[in-house]
Amino acid sequence: MHANYLGIDFGTSNCTAGRLDATGQPELLHLSEASPYLSSALYLPWPDDFDAEDEEQKKPSLAQLLRQPDRALLGQSAHDRYSADPLGGVFIRSPKSMLGSRLTPLQTQLYQQVCSLMLTHIHRRADQSAGHSNPQQAEFAVIGRPIHFQGIDGNDGDARAEALLRTAAAQAGFREVQFAYEPVAAAVEYERTLAKDQLVLVVDIGGGTSD
Incomplete structure (x- = not known):
């Protein structure tokens, strides 16, 4: 595998990423402080001028919040912020679990x-973590x-989920995206030993899901 490939486990509960070091050996990269794990969670705080207790004030839509990605908190930081201020924004957990569902065009876009x-964050942190090697x-x-994927549409749902992830990865800065079945990847890794x-x-x- 070429050195500038990044392997990503975009999990329902947690995400990890790895790549080959200078000697050709695989290494896990830190996606959060001193940890290779990034909890699959996102917290989007309300704008500073929004008062959640004002019933007459219209809440910003999720689409509006996503237009300000620099304000988003990911991983454990998202959990911590949500625990401290559950009404202060929108908390999204395990987005992967929805990708095979029958989403509307707007839901698909969101x-x-x-x-x-999330993939942009993983890409950036993985590159920073691998910089030493x-x-x-x-x-x-x-x-x-x-x-x-989770859902009732079988292969059609799988195709939609994969297409969504492929587009998201391209938006995150990857020139080419390939997919690997998770249990097959586990078997290949075990075979190496x-x-x-x-x-x-x-x-x-x-x-x-379980396979």
Whole structure:
């Protein structure tokens, strides 16, 4: 795999990212302070001039809040802010769990923006984390996906979810995006440790789906 590929586990509960170091060995990158894990959560605070207790004041729409991505809090910071001020904004958790659902065009656009915001953060933090061993910016992404996303539409829902993630990743600055089935990726990683053939059952029990 080329050095400027970034492998991303865009999980229902948590996200991780990894790439090859200068010696060609895979390494997990820090997506939050001193941790390779980023909780799949987003908090969008209301504008400074908005009073949540004023019943006559119209709440900004989610679309309006997403137009100010620099104000967004992600990961544990989103959880902390929501716990401290649950009425101070919009809290979104586990967006991946909705991607295979029957979304309206507006909902599709909003979830695409949410995923793009998260993938942009992952891209930026991964590049910063890898700077000590590989200063080259990641241009290509391999994103893990379940065999089937949550939803009742089967392959059609899977295709919609993958297309949404592909567009979101492009918006996050990746020139090319590929997908890998999560249980297959786990099997390949386990195979790297074997000295002889084994017949194994790989079970991926995730926060939203199991394969």
